[in-house]
Every structure is written in C-alpha cells, then in structure tokens.
Amino acid sequence: MKSLPRLDIQITSRIVLVLALFVLFSALESSFATEANIYTVLEGFAFTGLVALAIGITIIAGEMDLSVGSMAAVAGVIAVSFAGWGLTCAVLLAVLVTATLGALQGVAIGLLRIPSIVFTVGTMIGLRGLVYILSGEETVVVPDLKMVEVIRHPVSVFSLFSLITIGIFILMGLVLSYSRPGRNVYAIGGGRMAATAAGVPVFRTIVLIFTVSGILAGLAGSLVCLKSGSAIPRGLEGLLLLAAASALIGGTSLSGGRGTVLGIALGVMTIRFVSSYIHFKAMSYYAENLAIGALLILVVAIDLLVATPSRTAHE
Amino acid sequence: MKDAAHKDPTAPARANLRHLVVPLGVGGAALIILIIGWMANPAFLTKENLLQIVRSAALIGIAALGTTFITIAGHYFSLAVGQTAMVCAICFAGTLSAGWGVVPALLVTLLLALVLGLVQGYLVGIGANSIILTLGAGVVIYGMAALVTDNKVVRTGTDIAEWIGRARPLGIPTQTYALIIFTVLAHIVLTRTRLGRLILLVGANEPAARATGLSVRKATMAAFAIASVAAGTCGIFLAAQIGQGRVDQFPTLNIEVIAAVLVAGTAIQGGEGSALRTTMGTIFIALLNNLLLLSGQPYGIRIFVMGFCVVLGVSLFHVLRQRTL
Numbered sequence: 001m002k003s004l005p006r007l008d009i010q011i012t013s014r015i016v017l018v019l020a021l022f023v024l025f026s027a028l029e030s031s032f033a034t035e036a037n038i039y040t041v042l043e044g045f046a047f048t049g050l051v052a053l054a055i056g057i058t059i060i061a062g063e064m065d066l067s068v069g070s071m072a073a074v075a076g077v078i079a080v081s082f083a084g085w086g087l088t089c090a091v092l093l094a095v096l097v098t099a100t101l102g103a104l105q106g107v108a109i110g111l112l113r114i115p116s117i118v119f120t121v122g123t124m125i126g127l128r129g130l131v132y133i134l135s136g137e138e139t140v141v142v143p144d145l146k147m148v149e150v151i152r153h154p155v156s157v158f159s160l161f162s163l164i165t166i167g168i169f170i171l172m173g174l175v176l177s178y179s180r181p182g183r184n185v186y187a188i189g190g191g192r193m194a195a196t197a198a199g200v201p202v203f204r205t206i207v208l209i210f211t212v213s214g215i216l217a218g219l220a221g222s223l224v225c226l227k228s229g230s231a232i233p234r235g236l237e238g239l240l241l242l243a244a245a246s247a248l249i250g251g252t253s254l255s256g257g258r259g260t261v262l263g264i265a266l267g268v269m270t271i272r273f274v275s276s277y278i279h280f281k282a283m284s285y286y287a288e289n290l291a292i293g294a295l296l297i298l299v300v301a302i303d304l305l306v307a308t309p310s311r312t313a314h315e
Numbered sequence: 316m317k318d319a320a321h322k323d324p325t326a327p328a329r330a331n332l333r334h335l336v337v338p339l340g341v342g343g344a345a346l347i348i349l350i351i352g353w354m355a356n357p358a359f360l361t362k363e364n365l366l367q368i369v370r371s372a373a374l375i376g377i378a379a380l381g382t383t384f385i386t387i388a389g390h391y392f393s394l395a396v397g398q399t400a401m402v403c404a405i406c407f408a409g410t411l412s413a414g415w416g417v418v419p420a421l422l423v424t425l426l427l428a429l430v431l432g433l434v435q436g437y438l439v440g441i442g443a444n445s446i447i448l449t450l451g452a453g454v455v456i457y458g459m460a461a462l463v464t465d466n467k468v469v470r471t472g473t474d475i476a477e478w479i480g481r482a483r484p485l486g487i488p489t490q491t492y493a494l495i496i497f498t499v500l501a502h503i504v505l506t507r508t509r510l511g512r513l514i515l516l517v518g519a520n521e522p523a524a525r526a527t528g529l530s531v532r533k534a535t536m537a538a539f540a541i542a543s544v545a546a547g548t549c550g551i552f553l554a555a556q557i558g559q560g561r562v563d564q565f566p567t568l569n570i571e572v573i574a575a576v577l578v579a580g581t582a583i584q585g586g587e588g589s590a591l592r593t594t595m596g597t598i599f600i601a602l603l604n605n606l607l608l609l610s611g612q613p614y615g616i617r618i619f620v621m622g623f624c625v626v627l628g629v630s631l632f633h634v635l636r637q638r639t640l
Contacts, residue, residue, distance in 0.1 A: 064446065108626075114633045117391050117446055118583040122629060125570045126622020132615025233615070241454055244447060254444040286466075286562075290458025296451035300443050 010251045014266040021273045029280045037276065038157040044272045046165035048242045049265065050220035053172060054213040055240075056247035056264045060176075061205065062189035062256030063116040065213045067105070069239035070127035071098050072221025076231040077135045079222030083142040087150070087226060094222035095215055101127070102214020106207035116210075124240075132233045141230040151227045161223050168216070173261035181208060190257030238289060245296040246271050253303070271295075340631075341579050341592065345599045352606045359609055366488060372601035373490035374549050378568065379575035379593050380501045381545025386581045387505070387588045388538035389518035390445035395435065395453035396546045397568035402460045403428050403550035405560035408469040417475045425547055431456065432543025436536035453569070461562045469560045479555035490552055494594065497545070501590035504541075514538050519586025546572075567618075574621050575600050578628035580635075587636075600624070 026033040051068050058065040075094040082090040105123055109116050142148055152159045158166075176182035184205045187195040196202055225231040250267025252259030271292060278288045352359035378396050385393055403424045410420040435452050439445045471477070482489050505511040517524045517534040525531050549568075554560045579596025581588030600621065607617045 066446070108630065112630055112633055113637075114630060115391070115583055118577060118629045119626060121392070121573055122577070122622050122625035124622070125574065125625060126619050129615050129617070129619025129622055132613065133619060135615075137613055137615055241450055244450060248447065254447060284461070284466075286458045286461040289454045290462070293451045293454030293458060297438075297448065297455065300448055300451070301438065304438075304442050 011260065011262060011266070014249075014251060014263055014270075018266050018269045018273070021270060025273060025277045025280075029277065032277065032280065035157055039154050039159070041269075041272045041276050042157055042162040043152065043159060044275065045265075045268050046159070046162040047220055047224045048239075048246055048271060049165050049169065049268045050216045051239055051243040052246035052250070052264050052268050053169065053261065054216035054220075055243045056250070056252050056259060056261075057172075057176070057185065057209050057216075058116065058213050059247055059252050059254060060189045060256065060259040061185045061209045062192060063109070063206065063209065064120070065105075065210060066117060066120040066240060067124040067127055068213060068217040068243055069236055070124045070131065071101065071214055071217040072224075072239055073131045073231070073233075073236045074098060074101070074127050074134070075218035075221035076225030076235060077131055077140055077233070080140045080142055080225050080229075080231040081134070083147070083226060087147065090226065091219070091222045095218040098214040098218025098221075099211055100214075102217075103207060103211040105214070106210030109210065110203040110206040135231065135233045137233055139230050139232045142226065145229045148226045148229055151223060161227060164219075164223070168219075169261055169265055176261055181205065185209060186257055188256075241289065241292060241296070242271060245292050245299075248296060248303070249299050254300075341595045341599055345595065345602055348599070348602045348606055352602070352609070355606070356609050359606060364605070364609075366486075366491075368601050368605045369491050369494075369598075370488040371605075372597050373488070373494035374552055375568070375571045375575055375601065376494045376594055376597035377490075377497050377552070378542075378546045378549040379572045379597050380497050380590055381542035382572050382576050383501065383581055383588055383590060383593045384505075384514060384538040384541045385445065386576055386583065387518045387586065388514045388535055389521060389586065390439055390535070390538070391583065392446075392573045392576060393435070393449040393453075393539070393542055394446065394569055395431075395449040395456060396542070396572045397565045398453040398456040398460075399428060399431055399543050399546040400550035400553065400568055401560070401562060401564050402431075402456050403547035404554035404564060405460055405464055405469050405562070407551045408471045408554045408558075408560035409464075411471045411473050412469060417473070417479075421551065424551055425544055428543045428547025428550075429540055432540035433536055435543070436539030437532070439539060440532035440535035457562060464560075464562060466562060471554060471558050471560075477555065477558060479552065481556060490556075493548070493552065497548075498590050498594045501593075505588075505590060510534075510537055515586060570618075570621070571600065574625050577625050580628065580632040583629055583633065596628075 022033070031037060051072060054068045054071075055065055075098045078097055079090045079094040082093055084090075085093075101123075105120065108114075109119050112119075151161050176185060184195075184200050185208075187198065187200045188202050188205050192202065221236060225235070246267040247259070247264050248254070248267065249270050250259070250263035250265070252264060252267075274291055274295065275288055278291055349360070358364060378400060382392055382396055385391070406427050407420055407424045410423055411417070415423075431452070435448060438448055479489060484492070503511075505515065513524075513529060513534045514537060516529060517531050521531055524534075550560075550565075553565065575597040576593055577583065577596075578599060579592040581592055581596075603620065603624070604617055607620060
C-alpha cells in the first residue's frame, strides 16, 4: 500500500484539474454550466465511467482487459434484442452473459498465466465478431422507444443511468478500499510474487477482476444501447480509448498496484468536460478523438517524468 | 504484464523441438485449410484465387513483419499500424497528385513513417506502455489525417503508382515480390545483424540487457521505426493498388496484423520470434479468410474465427514455451 499523503496529493491535483476545467469552460461557453449540459455530461460520465472502472480495476491488478469495448457491444446487442422481455430482464440477461464471458476469460488467463494483453486482444477481436453474428450484421432496435425512456428521464441533472453508475462507483470504492478481495487486487498488482508469498489467492483474484470487468462493461453496454433504442454491430468501438484514457488520467498506474475509484471518476469527468466543450465548438468527432488521444499521450508522458524513480524501484 | 520472470534467449536444446513444432503446427494448419478448401470449393485452389490470396496476404504480411520487431523487443504489438498505413497512403497519394515524382513521393512518405515510429519508440523506450501509447498515437494520427484531408478521398492520379499496385511481372503480383524481399530482409536483420541481436536480447531480458550496457532505448526505437516503415510500405502499396488514400481505408488492418503476428507463435513476452513464422501466420490467416469468404460466411463469422485463432494460438504457444523452458 502506498503512503496516504502521496495519494492525497494525487487526488487533490485531479480535483483541482476537474474544477479548473469546469470554471474555464463555463467562462468560455455561456451554456456550459446549464442544467441541460450538466445532464449530458453526466450521461456521458455514466457510459464512460462504468467501462473506465472495468479496465481500471484490471490495470490496478497489474493486468489489462482490452476486450471491454467488444464486451460492452455484446451486451448492447443482447439487451436490445431481448428488450421485449422487459428492461430489467434484458439487462440482467446481457450482464449474465458478459459476466460469464469475463469469468471464463479470467479462468483462462489465471490458469495459463498468460499476459492478459495478448489474450484479451484475441477476445477483443473474437467478441466483435460475436456482436456481428448476434445482430445478424444489422442494426437491432427496441420494439418501443417509450419503454426505454425511464433510463434517461432527467431528474434535475441526473437520470436512472447516471444514478446507477454513481451508486456502483461508491460501492466499488468501498469494496476496493475496505474489503479483503479489494485489497487483494492491490496486492497482486503491486507485486505478483510478493503477493503469492504472502498467501494472497492470485488465481481467484484474477478470475474476480475479469468477471467484474465483464459485469461493468456489460452493464454499460446494455444500458447505453437500450437508452438510445438501438445497437449497431460496429458500435462502441471508441470505448476502449475513452475508458483507458479516463483510468490513466485518473492516476491509475500502468505498473499496477496504484489507482483509486475516486481517481478514475475524476479522470472520467476530465474527459467528459473536454469532450463536451469540443461539442460546443461544433467540431467533428475525430477532433474529439484527437483531443482525447493527445491528452492520453500527455498523461503517459507526465506519468513517466513524475514516476521514474519509483518505477525503477518497482522493477 | 507482471510475470516476465525467466526467459533465456540462448535456450537449451529442448527448445529446438519447439522451433520445429511451431512451423509444423502453423504449416500443418495451413495445409489442412488448403485441403478442406480444395474439397469444399473448386474455386479455391485455382491459380487466380491463390494469387489473390497471396496478394492480400502480402500487404498484411509486410506490416506484420514490421510489427514482429515490436513483439520481439518485448512490447507486444502496436495499435497504430493501420493508422500509420492509412496516413502513408494519403501522403503518397497526396504528394503524387501534387505533381511530385514517384521517388520523392516514396521518400517523403517513408520519412513520415520513420518519424512516427521513432517518436513512439522513444516514448516506449523511456518507459511508456506500448499498448496505451500506440492506442493514443493511432487516434492522434487518424485525427490529424482526417483534419488535413477533411475526410475526403485523395487520388494518386498517375500510371506509375498504378504499376506499383497492379502490375504482375512474370504473372505474379508486385506485392508478392515485396513480401518475399521483406521476409528475407527481416530474417537477415534478426539473425545476422547486431541490431537484430540487440532487439532479441533486450526483448528477452531487459534488466540484463541494461546491466550489460546495451541500449534499451536504441533497440526500442529501432523496433518501432522498422514497424512503422513497414506499415508505411503497406500503405503505399494499398494506395497504389486502388489509386487513392482515405482515412477510413483500412479499418481492420490493425487486427489482421496482430492476428498474423500472434497466431504464428512469436513469443509474446519478447526475445523470440522469426520473420518466417510471421509470414506463415499471415498466409494462414489469409487462407482462412479466403476460404470463409468463398464459402459465403459473413463478416462476423470471419472476425470471430480470427479472434478464436489468436486466443488459441497464443494460449498453445504460451503453454508450449513454458513446458520447454
């Protein structure tokens, strides 16, 4: 575990960044701080946040789940296809499928002791194929748009979707910080051999994080597709970038063992604010991606400059 | 990401078995596909179809050979290969349509690829995670290209470019010659040059390489530069073949290249791998794709099978490698 004062500096700097961006964009754009726009930002937070949490947890554990985007897309197609059974049923079914896929993936990675990057790049490709197969290469739509209204119906700046996400963030934050499985995640990320020697159940923890990753990605994919009323086969492709960038901007360290749920939430807010501002400037989607990609590289570079001494100690 | 525990480049004699098993495995799988294809569909084993397969394999193969250097250097793969190829296709088409000669256009395009590779290699060399960095780099390259071209098609508009892309000296497409030349070159660089050995050693055991005074940064930059120039070459061929460059041109190139490299048993933890294996992996993927395409399988099935092969390939070779070490 890292010493607390250092963590505080990291979190404080992120809070300051988010606040500074909010003040800056509000000053530059008069309609930025309106209720309608905050609602939009929070909808984006809900969507990106769950997936950022999914990949973030695997990164904290010293692994990396590249399949989160495809996993979300699988859940989206399933949820929309079965929307006729009722929203709760559809979401549960979709999440059950992605949880199972995630668990299987975790078992394979844990048993084979294979670097998760190469394994999940294979499942990232394969699951994308599955999305096309399940959807019959067509856009699938919900039978009635009115029934999905409940997911996005605004209550002040919130919706059911963003409230669920915020609830999950709080839950995951508590679990990671205070429960034994949560601490095990940090332990195997901080040093695999030391964790094994200390009696941490490495295999079980790996299965757990990939299952959780599947659940979170599945929940995000099913809710966002239901919300929009449709799922397209090549949808949610840019999700991996958004999720990874959010997790890293939130201070999750790629060398494992470091990162917090609060940090990830702040990372997602940073991304959503930047993204929202670019929307106001009426720039194209590739300008948005360009900005996020550049931000990601910048964060990686800063992380390198700041963390270099501790990194060499880590290896 | 964690357990890069023990890898020994000067592997013992038992490893020889592995060197035999891997080519036999992939070669055998390719042969089985050939036989199935021949039995299932008479159009599969025709000369025209095989040349078609080799031509598409060649393009992916050139990029995959470059990426092999990244894998061997211990950095898995790049998620910016497709975007590099795309931006080079646009640069090549753009300079030609601006009235440049073929040679200056080629040089400028390859220089662009080289610079992109060196920048990524430098950042990875000082410690950046290659997957995250290339994920970001890919998006940035794509965004820049989209902004510069305003998302429009850039045509080459010259006959010479068309020759590069479509000519068939002695009845064989130009791309095939290029793949053979690239395979031989990559093989020689990996096995016979100081640079190749440096990349292998750094990939096998970075701390040891660092301790013996080898330049990890130089090896990483070289690996990314080679990969980027290879991707650029692939882009040039593609632009020449269809006479244009556009940002959405090669949406699946990244995954096809990754599949070709990983399916053929290049060590995913670095330090081991060969050009011949990657070429075989490419041909395997191309055969499989073509067979599925000819038997009328939709895109989803093809992608699914490709992903499945990657998962199966990396798992098998990983287990095999751990057993023999």
